[in-house]
Amino acid sequence: MRAAASILPLAFDRVDLAVDGRRLVADLSFALAAHGTTVLLGPNGAGKSVLLRLAHGLLAPTAGAVRWGGDGGRIAGTKRHAMVFQKPVMLARSARANLTHALAAAGLGWSARRARADAALARFDLGALAERPARLLSGGEQQRLAIARAWALDPEVLFLDEPTSQLDPHVTRVIEEMLRGLAAEGRTLVMATHDLGQARRLADRILFLAAGRLVEDAPAAAFFHEPSSREAVAFLAGDLVV
């Protein structure tokens, strides 16, 4: 189902977002061209979630531009990037219906979306929960379902906004294993977290943000071994960064 064409690179060109006169992010510039996992790291309020929403098109910059290599992140009219939220949004339907709804929105016909939904349920070990009310699933099951729903859309780029922040360590490990699997399929993952351990485990590249600005952009190994900004040094040392 993967298309050969790519929507990458994703480029932020001096992006600002201000709401009611308050700048949430400022002067963000970077490009995302390679596959792998990019982790947005930084303290609460650094602008990680805002950056993800700008990239995914849920927010529009007040200055600067967000550009995709493809047609606005689409290929042949099909959106090739998806997003998983910190608190999964579950429709008041069964687990399977949550998947088929997303696939219907993407334009798949009835039989195709049924087959794709079943494949996603099987892929993420949710087959036994297919007919269960999605809102009655546990937090971990809901997040797995949210990832399965995003995966079903076959995104080239998957944005994840602190997907394990409300989960226990065991479920976090399960989710991280799933994310490694998605990266291994050749998908590009862009994930926000303030969990240093998770960033160390998953990241190929780190974008470190503080106070709405991109402070450091480095390969993960280099960032953790030798951070170049004082904010990153303080964050890695566990000091308060504002």
Place this chain on the structure above:
Amino acid sequence: MEFAAVLTAGWDLVRGATPGFWPIVALSLRVTLTAVGLAALLGLPLGALVAVVRFPGRGAVVVLVNTLMGLPPVVAGLVVYLVFSRSGPLGTLGWLFTPTVMIVAQTVLVLPIVVALTRQVVEDLWREYAEHLRSLDLAGIAAVPTLLWDARFSLATVLLAGFGRASAEVGAVLIVGGNIAGHTRTMTTAIALETSKGDLPLALALGGVLILLTFAVNAVAWTAGRFGARFAAHTPG
């Protein structure tokens, strides 16, 4: 007035000893259910649109619709009467003093309730769903089918509120229907008539039957909603 007289009058109604009673019940249900159906067809999508689409003057529309929830039935009846009277803009239709114009009048009364309450229900759900649906490129009108479907059990309660308003209404149908025996007489207009004639036991018995009917409709809707919610994977709140 004795309670026994009320019970006797009620029993006579139910067993068919009172001529013309069941046609009155049938007409009442026909008018009310058709009006609620029409209000649902128009009001559910309209309310959902007001909930999710931002447009200039939206606040004024919300206030207006909320205000119209309290529209006095006699005023609605009077306006519909003027519209459908012989010299009115739709007078040539010849609908005045027919069940059709009674349906129109009740639709006018129920529609604001359906629009206003639907807007509130859908707006609450939209707040929860917005990011996910927008992520799927379902925003504005495109989000409406999803929101209406997922809010369907709450919206059933909205329609029941509309049914309650219509079934209890007397002023509008009296003005536009004329309370013609065997033609436009409903339970509420019959109650008004019997009261004015001084036959209070019969009026009270009619009222009791009307309450029972309303209870039955609500009970059926509630039971269906509970079963539906269970099978459709819905959880409240």
